[in-house]
Amino acid sequence: MSRTLFTVGPVNVEQEVLQAQTKPMITHRSKEYKALHQAVEEKMKKALETDMDILMVGGSASVFLEGMIRNGVKEKTLGITNGSFGDRSIEIAELNGKTVDKVQVGWGKAIRAEHIKGKVKKDIEAVHWVSNESSTGVFSDSNEIADEVRSQNPNALVFIDAVTSAFAMDLKLKKLDADAVVFGTQKALALPPGISMMVMSEKLLKKAETVPNRGFYTDLIKVKKQNDENYALTTIPVSLMFALDFQLDRILAEGMQARYRRHKEMGDIVEKWADKKLYGIFPEKGYRSNTISVLNKGELDFAKFHSALKSRGYEISEGYGNIKDKTFRIGNMGDTTPAGVKKLLSVMDEILEEKA
Amino acid sequence: MSRTLFTVGPVNVEQEVLQAQTKPMITHRSKEYKALHQAVEEKMKKALETDMDILMVGGSASVFLEGMIRNGVKEKTLGITNGSFGDRSIEIAELNGKTVDKVQVGWGKAIRAEHIKGKVKKDIEAVHWVSNESSTGVFSDSNEIADEVRSQNPNALVFIDAVTSAFAMDLKLKKLDADAVVFGTQKALALPPGISMMVMSEKLLKKAETVPNRGFYTDLIKVKKQNDENYALTTIPVSLMFALDFQLDRILAEGMQARYRRHKEMGDIVEKWADKKLYGIFPEKGYRSNTISVLNKGELDFAKFHSALKSRGYEISEGYGNIKDKTFRIGNMGDTTPAGVKKLLSVMDEILEEKA
Known part of the structure; x- marks a missing residue:
């Protein structure tokens, strides 16, 4: 699909x-x-x-x-x-x-x-x-x-x-x-x-x-x-x-400064959500990427969670390299918008609530 | 265009x-x-x-x-x-x-x-x-x-x-x-x-x-x-x-043997045309490509000829390397058909006749 x-x-x-x-x-x-x-x-x-x-x-x-x-x-x-x-x-x-x-x-x-x-x-x-x-x-x-x-x-x-x-x-x-x-x-x-x-x-x-x-x-x-x-x-x-x-x-046409601000906004949205709903962001504060949010997996069964997310029409990324088992990743880049990221997070909320 | x-x-x-x-x-x-x-x-x-x-x-x-x-x-x-x-x-x-x-x-x-x-x-x-x-x-x-x-x-x-x-x-x-x-x-x-x-x-x-x-x-x-x-x-x-x-x-779906035959047919059509209307094919007989016909340019002013051809909606290729000045090339490959090649050659005929 x-x-x-x-x-x-x-x-x-x-x-x-x-x-x-x-x-x-x-x-x-x-x-x-x-x-x-x-x-x-x-x-x-x-x-x-x-x-x-x-x-x-x-x-x-x-x-x-x-x-x-x-x-x-x-x-x-x-x-x-x-x-x-x-x-x-x-x-x-x-x-x-x-x-x-x-x-x-x-x-x-x-x-x-x-x-x-x-x-x-x-x-x-x-x-x-x-x-x-x-x-x-x-x-x-x-x-x-x-x-x-x-x-x-x-x-x-x-x-x-x-x-x-x-x-x-x-x-x-x-x-x-x-x-x-x-x-x-x-x-x-x-x-x-x-x-x-x-x-x-x-x-x-x-x-x-x-x-x-x-x-x-x-x-x-x-x-x-x-x-x-x-x-x-x-x-x-x-x-x-x-x-x-x-x-x-x-x-x-968007303008590069507007583009950079949009990415910052998306990174911040995911960071706040991760702190509130899950186990926070993996990297140290002050040096966090605005394009790729790496979230601590904590107790989350990512395979099941991602499968539910995919069945609802969204795909994110698993962790990579040495921290593959400890993290997962959300890409906030390209033509992705803050509204789109919020929508994704609301679907993620639904899935988390169902599992709770 | x-x-x-x-x-x-x-x-x-x-x-x-x-x-x-x-x-x-x-x-x-x-x-x-x-x-x-x-x-x-x-x-x-x-x-x-x-x-x-x-x-x-x-x-x-x-x-x-x-x-x-x-x-x-x-x-x-x-x-x-x-x-x-x-x-x-x-x-x-x-x-x-x-x-x-x-x-x-x-x-x-x-x-x-x-x-x-x-x-x-x-x-x-x-x-x-x-x-x-x-x-x-x-x-x-x-x-x-x-x-x-x-x-x-x-x-x-x-x-x-x-x-x-x-x-x-x-x-x-x-x-x-x-x-x-x-x-x-x-x-x-x-x-x-x-x-x-x-x-x-x-x-x-x-x-x-x-x-x-x-x-x-x-x-x-x-x-x-x-x-x-x-x-x-x-x-x-x-x-x-x-x-x-x-x-x-x-x-x-076309079938590979049919595809190979189609290319042979196209190569042959261009070869006959080049012998009859222009100065023949550059390479030796018996080893001529079915995908790229390299034609002797002879007296033809290729730049003018190609410009006229392009204005009618067709593009071919100039000569390459050491024989760039002596030849030009027609590509007969991919989804090109014998009928398409014949159409191209008929347009080329028109241009040659106008110049004659």
């Missing part, structure tokens, strides 16, 4: 956005595509308030998370992790033959500058972390971390996995001045999955020129060269590009 | 197939997705008459062309090329740090067993070529080449770029017994771009276990492990999976 998704991703996609995928096909080397590519990049730059290049490639965000490592690192990185996706970035670097110095932050805790004091040594070529850790629902202050990285080693590249934060929580990209900020279509952009995006600095591009074995598919020098002509390097999901262009118009 | 595409890819997609992308979104870790993934793989196996695993990942076919090299080769390959895409496969291997012994076959000529006599030495770990070279319109007999590879070195893996042949020309996969056969959605499957596919052997999987630096996104061991559970490794384009499932039903 069809359900309204309050999931961590792919998230709910509005019918009119899905419909935008059905425009007649065009080829990725046509003038029509060139205009589309340019429009999409310009709208993204406007929304994210950045002048940096925004590159696009077919694939999930992981393909550019791998690409940033292959392009920016010859030998050694510093990987900071406070959850499953931080661990995954470290795994990706290692599987690409890099050495990773690791900083492990407690699950549910934010990454702070203090965690990397004295760790960004001279031989560290890049430092990478997750802005909004999807397994724990923690939003770390990437500006604070980036400033600390640069104060220790101005040459170190700053790589940010922004998969569940970009377009939902203000990353202040101008101030942040990161070298790679990676995200995809199926999270806060509220589109189907299929395109990976990277906000990329000139500094990373310069570094790539010195790095061997960058591969082909995400070679940033090749991708950037095509992007300068408003093309993708390889065939990009054209139908999804139509939907992305359409969705960016909707997003700009 | 909207046009009917007789292009090399992305190709024309029928409106009902585009519409199949608009089903309500599901997550890629749900039971519903699992059933979809399984159905898609089974239908592809049936259509291609193979029992081998068929893996899927978000991206254009290039992502698995890179993946097959990263997973199957530690040091050295033999790359056979007779056009731009053969050259690209060699480039991909080299950009991934592999050494490539090269065999250059003339543009417009088919790759034959005789071209690799004595070349598949003991240290060659894989031999790769393009089944249907999209720049020249040549279809080589991959069975003949694969047999020759194995007669010289039974350990060498056989890697085939089947991007413009799979689902349109019979590759006889059972007899072929290749280790990687790679293709994508936007060519003969007549879908939007976005998913890369690989028919993979157990032999390649075993080899991968011994190859370091396989990366993450297309690590075949990880992808296969998830595929055994009917999941993708990373988030796959879900809306396109809906369309793929729908399109595979249409393809199986």
Whole structure:
């Protein structure tokens, strides 16, 4: 059956956005595509308030998370992790033959500058972390971390996995001045999955020129060269590009500050509900994500609860990684509204009352 | 304006197939997705008459062309090329740090067993070529080449770029017994771009276990492990999976032998027309592609001609690579019909007569 998704991703996609995928096909080397590519990049730059290049490639965000490592690192990185996706970035670097110095932050805790004091040594070529850790629902202050990285080693590249934060929580990209900020279509952009995006600095591009074995598919020098002509390097999901262009118009019409406020409101609603009706929110106060609420499961039989919820037309997400058994997750991102979240919670209330 | 595409890819997609992308979104870790993934793989196996695993990942076919090299080769390959895409496969291997012994076959000529006599030495770990070279319109007999590879070195893996042949020309996969056969959605499957596919052997999987630096996104061991559970490794384009499932039903209803015959018929129609009305077909007789007709341009002013064609609602493709100035291309693949091709050619006749 069809359900309204309050999931961590792919998230709910509005019918009119899905419909935008059905425009007649065009080829990725046509003038029509060139205009589309340019429009999409310009709208993204406007929304994210950045002048940096925004590159696009077919694939999930992981393909550019791998690409940033292959392009920016010859030998050694510093990987900071406070959850499953931080661990995954470290795994990706290692599987690409890099050495990773690791900083492990407690699950549910934010990454702070203090965690990397004295760790960004001279031989560290890049430092990478997750802005909004999807397994724990923690939003770390990437500006604070980036400033600390640069104060220790101005040459170190700053790589940010922004998969569940970009377009939902203000990353202040101008101030942040990161070298790679990676995200995809199926999270806060509220589109189907299929395109990976990277906000990329000139500094990373310069570094790539010195790095061997960058591969082909995400070679940033090749991708950037095509992007300068408003093309993708390889065939990009054209139908999804139509939907992305359409969705960016909707997003700009809402306004980014309004969008960020809407996400904050939804996060707050779920937090209050969790405190009152269940066992509270897992991560520490002050660093809670507005896009993914990770709730303590306590005594709740989540499988039964979720089954009842699904039978009423709603879907949320189970816990992930080390805390899979202790938590469950509600996605508050994309085109989800406070009214929609309240409706979801009222259905959850009904189910809890029936069980009581 | 909207046009009917007789292009090399992305190709024309029928409106009902585009519409199949608009089903309500599901997550890629749900039971519903699992059933979809399984159905898609089974239908592809049936259509291609193979029992081998068929893996899927978000991206254009290039992502698995890179993946097959990263997973199957530690040091050295033999790359056979007779056009731009053969050259690209060699480039991909080299950009991934592999050494490539090269065999250059003339543009417009088919790759034959005789071209690799004595070349598949003991240290060659894989031999790769393009089944249907999209720049020249040549279809080589991959069975003949694969047999020759194995007669010289039974350990060498056989890697085939089947991007413009799979689902349109019979590759006889059972007899072929290749280790990687790679293709994508936007060519003969007549879908939007976005998913890369690989028919993979157990032999390649075993080899991968011994190859370091396989990366993450297309690590075949990880992808296969998830595929055994009917999941993708990373988030796959879900809306396109809906369309793929729908399109595979249409393809199986047509029947693969009928589909192969239809493509042969279309290739023959264009060939006869080119001989009669223009300057004939570029590649050698006996090895002409049924999916991409590469026509000699002769005296034709292609830019003007194509512009007139586009204004009448049709789009074809310009020449590619070294023979860009000498040729142009007509795509006869996907859901294109002999009647549709005849209609296109009649419009082309009109334009030629006006200019005469």
